[in-house]
Amino acid sequence: MRPLLLALALTACHGPFVTGTDPVDPGDTTEPQDTGPFDTGSPAPVCGPEDLIYEVYAENHAGRRCTVCGTGELTIVGAARNPCDAPIEVQTSTSCLVGDILVAETNQVTFVRQGLCYQASSVHTVPALGELRESGTYRGVNEGTVTLQASFHAMEKPLVQAEVTMVAPDWN
Numbered sequence: 335m336r337p338l339l340l341a342l343a344l345t346a347c348h349g350p351f352v353t354g355t356d357p358v359d360p361g362d363t364t365e366p367q368d369t370g371p372f373d374t375g376s377p378a379p380v381c382g383p384e385d386l387i388y389e390v391y392a393e394n395h396a397g398r399r400c401t402v403c404g405t406g407e408l409t410i411v412g413a414a415r416n417p418c419d420a421p422i423e424v425q426t427s428t429s430c431l432v433g434d435i436l437v438a439e440t441n442q443v444t445f446v447r448q449g450l451c452y453q454a455s456s457v458h459t460v461p462a463l464g465e466l467r468e469s470g471t472y473r474g475v476n477e478g479t480v481t482l483q484a485s486f487h488a489m490e491k492p493l494v495q496a497e498v499t500m501v502a503p504d505w506n
Contacts, residue, residue, distance in 0.1 A: 381418035383425075383488065386460060388414055390435065390484035392472075392498045402499045405477060410435050410446045412484030412494070413467035416460040423457050426487035431458040432468035433485035439476060446470030451487065477502055 393409040394400045400408075412432040416422050424431065433449035447470030460466045474480060482496045 381416070381420060381422055383422060385418055386414045386416060386422060386424060386488070388412075388484075388486050388488070388494045390482045390494045390496050392482060392496075393469075400498070401496075402501060404503045405474060405500050406503075408472045408474065408498075409469050410437060410472050410482055410484075411467050411469040412447075412486070413465040414458075414460050414486065414488070415465040416462060419462050421462050422460045424460065424488050425455065425457050427455060428452065428487045429454050429456050430468070430487055431466055433487055435468065435470050435482075435484045437472050437474065438481040438483060439474070439478070444472065444474075446472045449485070449487075474500055476500060 390410065390412050391399050392401070392403050393411060394403050395407060397409075412435045414424065414431055428449075428451040430449050430451035432447075433451060434445060435447040437444045437446060447468060449468075458466055477500050479497055479499050482498060484494050485492060486494065
């Protein structure tokens with residue numbers, strides 16, 4: 335018998351050849367259930383709202399995150415970041431996930447975004463490996479350390495803080 339006919343005959347009698355991978359799902363462990371005739375490891379973890387990372391941070395004029403930022407205009411971002419390979423839904427009691435975003439300096443608080451949310455149970459979807467964010471512009475001119483704060487309407491994470499150092503640009 336020729337090789338091609340022999341392979342077809344064996345396939346017809348015994349099904350497809352298997353060479354150590356799952357013919358149904360070669361990745362196997364990327365599914366919520368580890369399925370198929372050959373196990374390749376543990377099932378992929380199932381993510382939920384408790385896996386979201388809530389953060390507040392500053393972006394400079396070029397749109398890059400900064401912890402030491404030049405004085406002048408900054409974008410302050412409140413974000414829920416999803417480290418998982420699947421979207422995560424989170425429920426809130428308001429129409430917004432991110433509420434107020436503010437900057438606290440010595441003896442001064444500046445709201446860079448006031449959450450204009452209405453009372454309504456809402457479901458927010460944070461994309462896989464992405465973030466759901468709200469932002470506002472801060473026009474700080476003073477040097478020194480400022481505290482960023484963002485409130486989140488998810489039940490478990492009401493307030494997140496971070497610090498940013500504002501420095502005058504070095505024109506030399």
